[in-house]
Amino acid sequence: MNYIQSKIFMLAIVAAPLFYSCGALDEDLTGQPTTDKFFNNITDFNSFVAGAYTPLYAIYGSDAPYVATAGGEDVNVNSVARWRGFEIADITTVSNPDEVTDVLWNNSYASISACNTLIALVAQNTKLDPSLLAPIAGEAHFLRALSYFNMVRWFGEIPILTEDNQSNATQERQSPVADIYDFIVKDLLDAESLLPDKVENPSKPSNIAASALLAKVYLTMAGFPLNRSELYASARDKAEIVINSGCYTLNPQFLNLWLFDERYTNGEFIFTLYASSDNGSGGYINRAVRPTVEGGWADWTSDSRFMDTFPGGSRFDGTFYLTFNDGSTWREADIAEPYISKLRDGGPKSGGYYGSSVANLADGFYCMLRYADVLLIYAEAANLAEGAPSAKAYDALNRVRQRAGLEPVGSLSAESFDKAVLDERNWELAFECNRWFDLCRRHIVADVVKSYYPSSAISDNNYLLPKPNDQLAIMLGVSQNPGYNR
Numbered sequence: 001m002n003y004i005q006s007k008i009f010m011l012a013i014v015a016a017p018l019f020y021s022c023g024a025l026d027e028d029l030t031g032q033p034t035t036d037k038f039f040n041n042i043t044d045f046n047s048f049v050a051g052a053y054t055p056l057y058a059i060y061g062s063d064a065p066y067v068a069t070a071g072g073e074d075v076n077v078n079s080v081a082r083w084r085g086f087e088i089a090d091i092t093t094v095s096n097p098d099e100v101t102d103v104l105w106n107n108s109y110a111s112i113s114a115c116n117t118l119i120a121l122v123a124q125n126t127k128l129d130p131s132l133l134a135p136i137a138g139e140a141h142f143l144r145a146l147s148y149f150n151m152v153r154w155f156g157e158i159p160i161l162t163e164d165n166q167s168n169a170t171q172e173r174q175s176p177v178a179d180i181y182d183f184i185v186k187d188l189l190d191a192e193s194l195l196p197d198k199v200e201n202p203s204k205p206s207n208i209a210a211s212a213l214l215a216k217v218y219l220t221m222a223g224f225p226l227n228r229s230e231l232y233a234s235a236r237d238k239a240e241i242v243i244n245s246g247c248y249t250l251n252p253q254f255l256n257l258w259l260f261d262e263r264y265t266n267g268e269f270i271f272t273l274y275a276s277s278d279n280g281s282g283g284y285i286n287r288a289v290r291p292t293v294e295g296g297w298a299d300w301t302s303d304s305r306f307m308d309t310f311p312g313g314s315r316f317d318g319t320f321y322l323t324f325n326d327g328s329t330w331r332e333a334d335i336a337e338p339y340i341s342k343l344r345d346g347g348p349k350s351g352g353y354y355g356s357s358v359a360n361l362a363d364g365f366y367c368m369l370r371y372a373d374v375l376l377i378y379a380e381a382a383n384l385a386e387g388a389p390s391a392k393a394y395d396a397l398n399r400v401r402q403r404a405g406l407e408p409v410g411s412l413s414a415e416s417f418d419k420a421v422l423d424e425r426n427w428e429l430a431f432e433c434n435r436w437f438d439l440c441r442r443h444i445v446a447d448v449v450k451s452y453y454p455s456s457a458i459s460d461n462n463y464l465l466p467k468p469n470d471q472l473a474i475m476l477g478v479s480q481n482p483g484y485n486r
Contacts (some may be wrong), residue, residue: 051114052143055107060366061283064103069436074306101468108147115144120163138194142205145187152180156464173477188214202269208245209271215239223441232385239378248371250403255318260345263365270369282361286346291333295357301337313405380421389417
């Protein structure tokens with residue numbers, strides 16, 4: 001079994017609990033559990049929710065989403081040979097990207113399928129108090145929206161499968177991007193109305209988490225390809241709900257955000273997946289970002305050119321890992337690039353933050369939404385909606401800067417403030433699957449990365465991933481994205 005095959009095998013093991021949670025899946029792997037099983041108590045419904053989370057662990061415990069958002073200047077992907085096409089003349093010659101896209105496509109639709117079935121079961125329930133089931137339905141709407149948000153940014157036009165049509169998945173035609181975003185917004189508005197104000201920990205979404213994700217969705221819709229600039233105001237307003245809620249705060253020490261022992265105690269995580277190798281949800285991402293001298297695979301690292309542009313301050317050490325536990329440095333490593341700090345600590349099996357990995361699957365945690373992101377969404381959206389940075393926009397940006405050990409900014413033009421926010425997002429959210437999407441929604445991929453890939457002809461075709469070839473053969477209403485061979 002070669003290296004890639006071994007990782008895919010591990011993903012299959014991680015995803016296995018879904019089949020027990022949701023019933024048999026059709027061979028197209030989009031997942032078609034039936035809705036003829038009605039549950040008798042709230043515990044049954046809560047147990048079923050796990051089937052919507054299991055595929056997300058399979059995604060974020062792997063390197064697939066991180067590789068899929070490579071191409072911005074922060075990540076240097078070694079094992080996938082720049083398969084997005086930035087270093088080859090013709091992106092139709094990319095070899096077998098399905099190794100990554102299958103993980104994203106199949107698991108996203110598996111989570112969506114579980115959410116669809118759960119929404120149908122709640123709607124058909126006649127035995128339990130609807131108020132008890134409302135948060136469960138809200139959770140399903142939130143998770144479904146999250147998966148579709150990822151899918152439309154990864155793949156563009158895809159079929160919208162719901163509780164009403166998922167049994168016909170192989171025949172459903174792909175939907176326009178605008179329709180997919182409208183569906184996401186409706187799901188999140190439903191989630192806002194159904195989810196509770198507070199949750200025990202960020203492993204479950206609250207209505208404030210729904211507002212945070214909706215702010216991010218509106219910010220994306222305001223940019224390319226929809227260019228609905230009026231939604232900058234909507235993104236600002238949803239972010240302000242999160243800020244004014246008083247539920248979240250910036251963790252004083254940036255590095256501590258990424259320590260396994262503090263994963264439950266920081267006040268910055270809004271929605272987070274907490275993996276456990278004991279229950280089958282563990283992942284290998286901590287090993288993929290480690291150097292070989294620490295039992296890692298060195299699959300993907302930072303890029304020294306990005307590190308050279310990174311400002312100093314306390315955030316630097318929480319972003320880059322440069323000296324290994326044997327005393328050697330990144331310049332002496334097999335892959336001589338700066339290594340990544342944020343995803344190292346997957347608990348004892350990963351060796352903790354400073355040790356060496358001892359198992360393929362460790363525990364770890366994967367933050368989907370955090371407060372710093374929301375502050376920067378507010379700053380960007382407010383400036384673009386209002387035509388100039390307000391005092392509140394400056395405050396949101398400078399809170400993030402000052403936590404990072406940087407001086408506050410002031411007296412900037414709208415254009416300079418916008419650049420400052422995008423730069424801050426690049427530094428603050430590096431390696432968290434944000435930068436690539438920021439470049440895409442602002443339609444500036446070629447402008448920003450051309451100095452990193454000077455020989456490449458970067459076009460809008462590079463913005464989307466190729467859809468998996470095996471799914472194109474099964475889902476008859478789906479066509480390949482421009483620039484890729486079917």
